[in-house]
Amino acid sequence: MSQKLCKNKKCQRPLPEGYKYKYCEHCRSERAQQIKRAGKAALGVVVMVGGTAVTVLTKGKINPNKK
Numbered sequence: 282m283s284q285k286l287c288k289n290k291k292c293q294r295p296l297p298e299g300y301k302y303k304y305c306e307h308c309r310s311e312r313a314q315q316i317k318r319a320g321k322a323a324l325g326v327v328v329m330v331g332g333t334a335v336t337v338l339t340k341g342k343i344n345p346n347k348k
């Protein structure tokens with residue numbers, strides 16, 4: 282039986298016996314926050330790019346100055 286350690290090389294806290302994750306609670310919550318932040322940032326980019334694309338599309342399609 283070997284003591285499991287957190288996979289984070291900077292952390293390496295001993296994990297409780299039977300712990301089902303490779304990272305300790307601390308690292309897991311930190312990772313979750315990073316993913317949340319990255320997700321929000323990615324979503325912001327998608328919304329920005331999507332909004333621009335929609336604007337470009339509508340400008341191209343709905344052009345009141347068509348002659």
Ligand SMILES: [Zn+2]
Pocket residue numbers: 287288289292293294304305306307308309
């Ligand atoms: Zn850890």
